Each structure stands twice: as C-alpha cells, then as structure tokens.
Amino acid sequence: MSGFALAACAALAACGGGDRPARASVKAGTSAALDWRQVATRADRDRLRNWRTSWVAAIDKARASGNGAALAAESKLFEPDRALSGAVPPPGAYRCRVFKIGANGTAARDFTAYPYFDCRIEAEGDVSSFFKTGGSQRPVGLAFPDSDTRAVFLGTMMIGDEKAALQYGRDAERDMAGIVQRVDEKVWRIALPQPRFESMLDVVEIVPVK
Template sequence: MMSIFRLRQVAAVLAALALLPMVAAQACTVPGAAPISPFDGDRMTGFDAARTRGLGEALLAGSAEERAIVSALFATGDSPISAIPDGRYKCRTIKLGGLLPLVTYPWFDCAISDHGAVIEKRTGSQRFKGQLLPADGGLFYWGALHYGDEEPMAYDGLDERSQVGCLYKVSGKPVRYRLELPFPRFESTHDVIELVPAP
C-alpha cells in the first residue's frame, strides 16, 4: 500500500503540473536517416513521459527563480523549424527531476555549424557534440557527451555517453531554442539545454 508521504508527493506533483501553462504538443520523431540504437529508440518512445515527469518534479523545487526559467521555456509553445542558423550561441543546461528537483547551470558556449546540421557545447566540464535532422516541426538530435579534457566523441549508441533528443524553437521573443534530452543516463529525469544566439 502507498504510504501517506508518497501519496502527498504524488498529489504535489499533479498539482504542480496543473499550474504549468499548456504546452503546444510538438511531435518528436526519429528520422529514418538517424542510426540510433534500440536503447535510444526506447528513450525517444518515452520522450513525453520523461518531459511530464521531469517538469512535475522541477515545479516542486524551492527556487521560484529557477521555476520561472523552466516555465518561460515552455509557456509560449513552439514555432515549427526545419533548421537552426549557424553561429555562436550561449547555452545552459537545466536538469529536471532525478537526484534533485531542479538544477540550473550557468551559461556556456555552444555553436551550430554545417548549415544547421551540427550542434556542439564547447565549454564547461561536461560537453557534447552531435547531429541535427528535421523531424516534424523540430530537429532530432543524436550525439555524445564528452568531458572538457577529451576530444568530442562520435555517437555509437552503445556507450553510456550517448544522447538523443529534440530541439525546438521557443515561440516569441527573445529568440531562443530548447534542446530536450529524455532520460539521461546520469542524475536527472529530463535535461533541457536552453540556447540563445550570442551577441
């Protein structure tokens, strides 16, 4: 039987989700040209569940400022895109749920290159690099995590460093994008990387 404490936790998560503005449902599909592993295919199948659970956990965090950052990334919905412009971007990782309800990291340097086909986080202790392909109004991402003292790794789908997700353009101003990574292998339930064009 579920404990009183657990029932209260579940009720609090449901109440927090009810406070979140309605999010436009954007598809997140895996293009046939993306050679991902069955494990990562399962992560993508669970994309909506990871997002919902992660957001529910994040909205229980104690910091109103951090909760507002998350809400702003989802509240206005998304604008369909077929590519993201090449150039330099500021990016920050926001971890939803898992070991802690919500963690927002500082800004680091990211870049988009090869006519919108390659994304890379270039600074910070944890970095990543991967590919982007159009996928039903967003961009499907597959890549790999690497650390600051390593060269970027190629996606192979077998290593614990593999990543999959979808990148969306957040509607409205300022211009910003949201890369979502369902069920990362470490720490969190759902990761969001916010990207804004660098000045």
Template sequence: MTRAAIASVVLMALAGSAGPANATGGIESLITDIDRQRLAAFDETRTRAIAVARARGAPADIAQLDEILDGDPVSFSGADLTGNWQCRITKLDGPAALVTYSWFRCRITESGAGLYLEKLTGSQRVTGHFFDDGDKRLIFLGAGHYSYEEPLPYPQNNERDEVAFAFLLDDGRLRLEFPAPHLESRFDIMELRR
C-alpha cells in the same frame, strides 16, 4: 495511448525523416533501441520530471524553469541555426529536484551530414547531429564527453549517448529536451540563445 502505440508513432516518424538524415544513411539506421524507447516515452517522462521539479524545487528555480519553458514552437523552415550560441543545461528530477547551470558556448555548423551541434565549454560537453522530424521539431542524436576528451560519435551504445527533441521558439531561442538521460536526472533541457 499505450506505450506500444506511442513507440509505433515515433518509429514511423523516424523512418519517414528527411533532410540531414539522408546524408548519413537515415536516422533509422543510426538510432539505438534505447534511444527510440526514450523518445517514445518523451511526454510521460517530461510531464513527471516537470511535476517533480515544481513540487520540490526552490521558488526562484521554478520561476527560472517557467522562463525556460516559455515560448511557442515555430517552423524550422527557412531558419538559419548556424553560428554561435550561448547554451545552458537545466536538470530536472535528479539528486537535486531542479538545477540550472551557467551559460556556456555552443556552436551549430553545417557538416556533410547536416546541422551539427557542439557544446564548446564546460566540463561536460555534447556533440551531435539534428534530423528532421516534422515542421516544428528536430531530433538530436549525439554523445557526451568531458572537456579533457575528444568528441565522440553517436552511437556509443552506452551512457554517453544523448537523444533529444529540438524546438525553435517564437523568441528565437532553441530548446533541446532530453528524456531520461543516463546520468544525473530524469529530464534535461538545453536552452540556446544568440
């Protein structure tokens, strides 16, 4: 499938999104062109970053990545994502081929605009909203900030903008996958567990 065809599919999916997006005027009015492009290239970016991480990462780090990537996506229907979570970030295909950081605290709450994620601890944080994108996938739109700053709204139209696909896994974990983040790597994974 060509990049143009993939972009068209993603844009149609975004335009047809329901749920929390309706409370904010629709995801199509929020998402930036750059973030649309990042989602359109998701599969290609993910495949390349994982290949580089497996080729250049340390064996123990690769084993940990395999654990993070384990699990099959399940339906979000009826799932209660609200509450406190532990979360950690894994960065692939950056200055380091593969690095996984320690666990931090995250929280998901119900806001007037739908489900809202906050990374509460660590020097680099992110906040943002989830939007429906089918039965087994959500889109996350957020903005990064540092611990000494107030959270930023999406979009910032700069390197602070964060976009990801989110998957609920059969073991209860939540995994956000960020294609082509602006800083430090080609692909990030945020793993959340209770």
C-alpha cells in the same frame, strides 16, 4: 568544417541500433542519414518515444518540491507542447545553459540551472551539428530534420582532453538523444528525456550571442 563539427559527424558516422546487426557506415548528408530512426539506438528510440511522459513527470516532481517559481520564470522553455516553426537554429555562435529537472540517481535537487557556456551550430548538408566549445564535458552531435517544428538530436559526450568523439552507439552511458525546438523569438531548446545521470529531464537553452 571545424574540429568540433568534424567530431559531431564522426560521432554519428555509423548507425547504432543496438538491437540490429551492424550496418554500413552512414555519413551525415546522405539520404539514409536523414532518417534519425535509422541511426538511433533502440534505447534512444524508446527514450524519444516516451519523451512527453518523462517530461511531465520531471516537471511535476520539481514543482512538488517547491520549484514552481523557478519553473514559471522560464515557462516557455519548460512547456512540453510549445514548438514554433524553424526548429533548428541557424549556423552561428550561441550561448547555452542546461537545466536539470527531476532528481534521479545521485542528484539531491529536483531543479538545477547551470551557468551559460559557449556553443555552436554549423550546417552539415541536410543536418546541423551542435557542440559545446569548451569545458570538461562537451556534448556533440547532429540535429536531424523531423518536421518544421521539431528536429531530433543524437550525439555523445566528449570528456576531458579527448580530441575525438566516441562513436554514437558504442557507449550507452555517453549516448545522448533529444528533441530540438524553437520556443520563442531566437530561443531554441534541446530537451533530453531520461538522460543517463542525475535527472529525469535535461533542457538545454540555446540563444544567439549578442
């Protein structure tokens, strides 16, 4: 297991559930860890429960500000109900890029597409880890199976020269929650509704390294 995969597992080592008493540690791969609802904080369960409302509002805001062509160019990626079987990418090296949709907070633009970066998927028993392999901001976390067409991503953000991920649920500003889906042949996404900064919706495209 790589250092980043270890960080992903460490980040999800304990249940968050901010509205509940602290639970005993739950390691990735145990039966308890498979139910993302037992791991997610209350705030993240709310974000995931309202994912479609957030998605539609973000797309509508971006389209209203003149980004219709950019949205249409990646229509499969931004279609909220598009979900094919095989929700979780197989282990391996990937290229990822982030789209921020619907300005929020200090953001000035309703649609921003960032350059590709290197990322990896690794199998961790019954869950899979996702992590960005470099840069000053590195999302890291686990994808929990939910159905054949959907998995749930829970993770946190590593910053700067940090060697270990902050435990999920300890800092709400760093917690990440999203939906993992396959949207095309060898194209996956993680959709993060109501992220903490800048946007109403983040979509992470995941494609294999050629």
